[in-house]
Amino acid sequence: MESAVVNRSHPFAQMSSVHIFELKGETILTFSETATLHDAFISMCGEEGFAPHIAYKSLMPGFSFKMVAMQQCIALLPLPLILHHMCPELVTVPLEPRLQWDxxxxxxxxxxxxxxxxxxxxxxxxxxxxxxxxxxxxx
Structure with missing residues (x-):
């Protein structure tokens, strides 16, 4: 996961990047636990001293982007999916540190x-x- 997808009205939308620690307390949508990125993200948050509030888990990118557009959460997805599904209501903000997706x-x-x-x-x-x-x- 290289970026967070947020609604234009979200405070992160004005930031040049977001550190993983800043996700503490955010409502997050990520891949289901069957995806490798899910476990890597959970582990990275643990290293930062918190457990993320993952409210939604989905393998359907279209659903993920609609949830963000409706201001229900922020989504953490790989860049190829982000580029394919972006819409005008959404903004991407790079995550620090970057979670490599191979x-x-x-x-x-x-x-x-x-x-x-x-x-x-x-x-x-x-x-x-x-x-x-x-x-x-x-x-």
Whole structure:
């Protein structure tokens, strides 16, 4: 999670960045506990000495952004989702420290890849930039 999504009327909207500690007492929407980012966020808050008030957990970005637009909470989501779902009522504010969100793709080096799988891989590479290969691996 690189940024918090807040309604334009929220005090965070005027800030250049928000430290994790400043989320104490905020009503937060984040991914459900099945997502790795959820546990990493909870752990980061624990390191800052508080447990976040997570009122909503969702894997549906559209729902998350509507809740923020209705001023029900702030959302902590990865930047690719934020860029795809932003609307005029919302503002993004960078989080400090940044919670790294990595994506990895595992596929057979020498095996059949369907046309659909190859196209998906190409789309992911073009969307997220050049993917790094695992150390010592090629092709």
């Amino acid at each position: 994506i990895a793709i595992i596929r057979r080096k020498q095996g059949y890849h369907s046309f659909a799988a190859s196209q998906l891989f190409e789309q992911i590479c073009s969307h997220f930039g050049k993917l790094r290969e695992a150390p010592g691996e090629t092709g």
